[in-house]
Amino acid sequence: MKRLILALALIGLLIGGWFAWGWYGAANIDEETAFTVPDGATLTSVARSLEEQGLIASSDAFLLRAKILGSGDPVQRGEFALPAGASPATILDTLQHGQVIRRFVTIPEGLPSIMVYERLMAEPLLTGPIPIPEEGSVLPDTYDFERGEARTAVLARMQAAMRNYLAEAWSKRVPGIAVSSPEEAITLASIVEKETGVARERRMVAGLYSNRVKQGMPLQADPTIIYPITKGKPLGRRIRQSEIAAVNGYNTYTMSGLPNGPITNPGRESIAAVLNPAKTDALFMVADGTGGHEFAVTLAEHNENVRKWFAIRRARGELD
Structure with a gap:
């Protein structure tokens, strides 16, 4: 009798060990x-998918062991990284409590909305269509997303980020600035963004254009000529005289004040510069040959800076 009891106990231990090994031992990975749990998936459907992909030997065995040895928490939606050699126990815990794989898309400062649209539409791991976003509505930054996420959801986060940042920045604006609304601030910031890529110049460029707005002068910003032609994409050639003379809602050579709207999506620093511009009397600027600009208060000073700039270009062989 004792031998029978011992034999049954040994058999029980072996079965228990086999059952536990099938849960805590290495799986077929x-x-x-990467494994994706779709929206609305159940543990049963996930187990079947794991078996179909060869990641576990049997969905039925997985479900039985999960019921007895696993957590009762639901599986999460998203894409997960299952490590090499993961046991069924590790697989279930990862799908229930692990971090989803995050992927990233970057919108650099000064990227116009047509190119934001193209960048999101070109991302193969996103789904669904989007419209071209309103110019100036997207805050340049790096955004994370999940595989299979809707493009509309990602774009909504980008636009919410702009609304939130602009509201915060507008509340901290200094008195006496040239713009009277957050919308005007974005429009002027978009010009500052396009006119200089030198961080230390942003507040100076903002101060110069603020002076022109206050004095009712044309801003004479070249990027505003280009925007109606390309929607903010690079022109790829010199601006023509006919384009400088064109009358439309954006060309600030043929109109005074701000254009009808933004010409790109400005970054935080350009927005902040418009809301706290440098205190300057400058009204003119021209490139200095190093990527920055020379600033001038009078037209005579500006003409001398232009002469120097043309001399630099001739020395480089850029002009005949």
Whole structure:
């Protein structure tokens, strides 16, 4: 009788060990593998998918062991990284409590909305269509997303980020600035963004254009000529005289004040510069040959700076 009891106990231990090994032992994953749990998935449907992809040997065995040895928490929606050699227990815990794989898309400062649209539409891991966003509505930054996420959701986060930042920045504006609304601030900031890529110049450029707005002078910003032609994409050639003379809602050579709207999506620093511009009397600027600009208060000073700039260009062979 004792032998029978011992034999049954040994058999029980063996069965228990086999049952536990099937849960805590290594599964069929040779290398780290991405696995996606779709929205609305159940543990049963996930187990079947794991078996179909060869990541576990049996969905039925997985479900039985999960019921007895696993957590009762639901599986999460998203894409997960299952590590090499992961046991069924590790797989379930990852799908229930692990971090989803985050992917990233970057919108650099000064990227116009047509190119934001193209960048999001070109991302193969996103789904669904989007409209071209309103110019100036997207805050340049790096945004994370999940595989299969709707483009509309990602774009909504970008636009919410702009609304939130602009509201915060507008509340901190200094008195006496040239713009009277957050919308005007974005429009002027978009010009500052396009006119200089030198961080230390932003407040000076903002101060110069603020002076022109206050005095009712044309801003004479070249990027505002280009925007109606390309929607903010690079022109790829010199601006023509006919384009300088064109009358439309954006060309600030043929109109005074701000254009009808933004000409790109400005970054935080350009927005901040418009809301706290440098205190300057400058009304003119021209490139200095190093990527920055020379600023001038009078037209005579500006003409001398222009002469120097043309001399630099002739020395480089850029002019006949």
